[in-house]
Amino acid sequence: MPDAGELELSRRDLLIGGAASAAVTAVPAAEAQTMPLVTEDQPSMMAVSFEVNGRAQQLELDTRTTLLDALREHLHLTGSKKGCDHGQCGACTVIVDGRRINSCLSLAVMHQGDRITTIEGLGTPDKLHPMQAAFVKHDGYQCGYCTPGQICSAVAVLDEIKAGIPSHVTQDLDGKPQASNLEVRERMSGNICRCGAYSNIAEAIAEVAAGRKKA
């Protein structure tokens, strides 16, 4: 891979890059197009392919694009939300190869070949995922902004408990963790809800966990 200085970009790439980096460099897009881009600020474009909600996707992206921005701005899957953009709030939580992550703190180009599930891939308005249905039933939200991240996180939390992954509140590290209220609250601490719907969120998750136990 050549250094930024050696990169040969087509004029089209430069135009795309100029517009895309306008927000970052605070140069108005129109001006950026007529200005020769200085080497230092030249964006680097790269192809990446991954699967999102069961569909193969191929994108040509500025390497700076986070997975969250690729999903929202390029694939128009706007369910995943941008809250803090620094991994502190959990609104951007998606599931990658079975594990929940903060999509804002991950580069899209680092997900070559990965399988990504967003809130749009969990269920549909006609056929809700059990966790989605439980959030509706228990009013697990008020404004709803954090909800897609909460639900993706909650689905993965139950899988983590099932897989025997311990948490900070697991008393016996050698035992099998249970989906108790305490465990669920600790494991969901990476998802902040400014409306404070926490107790209803915990109830929704408890219902799904109990259903799963019976099954």
Add this chain to the structure above:
Amino acid sequence: MKPFTYERVNSPGQAAQAAARTPGSKFIAGGTNLLDLMKLQIEAPRHLIDVNDLGLDKIEKTGDGGLRIGALVSNTDLAADKRVRKDYAVLSRALLAGASGQLRNKATTAGNLLQRTRCPYFYDTNQPCNKRSPGSGCAAIGGYSRQLAVIGSSDACIATHPSDMAVAMRVLDATVETVNPAGATRGIPIAQFHRLPGDTPHLDTVLGRGELITAVTLPKPIGGQHFYHKTRDRASYAFALVSVAAVIQKDGSGRVAIGGVAHKPWRVEAAEANMKQGAKAVTGTLLAGARPTQDNSFKLPLVERTLASVMHEARG
């Protein structure tokens, strides 16, 4: 973020060489600390070397009965590993006390060791900070220093190292294994891995340019009861004000390292001779020479009390 080029490499040697070849490059593992800092332009690498495909994601037994943890093992996988849970529980506990489930899924062993300070002035690019911008001064000294160091600090920097994992590794006498661009490997005892700030606080560790962490090894298990008590502003998902990692044996002897107090995990082996005399006797030696600020002098009694609660629990 500043623009950067990106490459994937397939072997540790290749990674180290790529770093030496490309000025302004950085390795990227989970990205949870580096990308955070790149968004704020506190870090602005011109080239990223993705080290996720180096095959360093395994945990294996070593010849002498210890454990070799690949640099790319995720914090989740390390905390959940059966051998770690059984024989090195302090490490599982420390990892699980850190960050969130989402972050631990991405965060790696090497990345965790190399995460940068959470000093609020390091994060605020409008403020002088010797760590971010050498020679610019330190806004924390005389500023808001509640979270910052009480011991081992200097007149140039009073930052702490924020890792929970590293504190447990210090109490377990871990060794950090590396390879440099020339292909030379070395094992760095964790006690010497992180630096004190001195007058070069921009250097967090003793790693050389392009030196790649390949693994962290743990010596064979030492038995005892394992504890990691983290005292923080909220019950979960917050950095430590102080933390205590301890391994305590039946006869009351043991080891202690503390987090949240210094530029590195803090352990003074001589203090451990006083374990049977109680927490005060230990912290008297452990924290001798402390230089807290007015804002954070509360950390000294907090360390003693957190250790006392650990010792109380150990006695059952």
